[in-house]
Amino acid sequence: MNDLFDDLPTPDVGWYPDWLTPARAEQFLAQLIGEVEWRQDTMGTPAGRVALPRLTAWQGDPNAVYVYSGIRNIPQPWTPAVAELKAAAEALCGAQFNSVLLNRYRSGSDSMGWHADREPELGPQPVIASVSLGAARTFDLRHNKSGVVQSFSLKSGSLLVMKGRTQAEWRHRVPKEPRVTGERINLTFRWVTPRAASRSCS
Template sequence: MTDLFDDLPTPDVDWYPDWLAPADAAQRFARLIGEVEWRQDMMGTAAGRVALPRLTAWQGEPDAVYVYSGIRNVPQAWTPAVAELKAAAESTSGVRFNSVLLNRYRSGTDSMGWHADRERELGSRPVIASVSLGVARTFDLRHNRSGRMQSFSLKGGSLLVMKGDTQAEWRHRVPKEPGVSGERINLTFRWIVPGVAPR
């Protein structure tokens, strides 16, 4: 008998909910709070430029310039804790990364809206390794054609690797959760294709 759910779309992801031990994840979180140069970026909207509802940082190789939401990210140098997590994510995923976007969600009112990472400089089928530290937050994926949703609770120490056609066929977000207290840091390691000029 055919399962009714066999034909439903599923994102091409690898999920490691217990990638880091809790004590290790907590120690790395504390290091990142202190060593990363966090900033408050502004993004363009129909109502004008507004502050992103989170703090960010961009690290990577010197030529890994990345543009999204009208924000041009010129990489800062790798800091020690970030470089260690990069090496670990590369080992688990079998993919090399030359950059990382760090998002710091200060409480449940910080968020990220629906989007897909489809910028030209990421290539046609990017692999993005998402490391979470701090409090657990919901991560939603929504299929472009069917509207099907799949959600993960990204707890501290977890790793979610998005690959294949996930960015082409799905959008994702971190919704507001006013009942959540405490901070979360998310690192999305990626490869910026050399020589592809960002728009």
């Protein structure tokens, strides 16, 4: 049986469950609720456009434009708490980030469906640093070929780093959890190819 489990695929991730102290995580959560310009985006479905089941924001360098699910994200300037978290994540990951997607899950009814971050502007093997603040939520990774699922409880102050071929070979989600009543903010720091550079190479 051990040999069988040894053959199961595992995602290329770094997991730091206690990256921030509880006090620092609580402080950052309060800061982000107040300083970030949150919005309610919509996405296209066969039945028409519907509201995303969460609030979002996109911050970054001026040319870090990002398009996903038909939503064109023009970066807002870095706010103080986000910039502080970005610098700390860069130091740990040994990577540079020029943008961040912030998701605000107001309760367990807010969610994110199965997807992979495979947009061309992220490159073939992106490093994505995911910081969680507030209520703990389940994060599932599902292998594309085998269907193997690996789950993490993303508690407040944790950091999950997806890298290598994780986006190419796995999908991930944050499922609905009706029993969760608290609020959660998630920041996924990343590097996107600057739009000006993309145009000059085309």
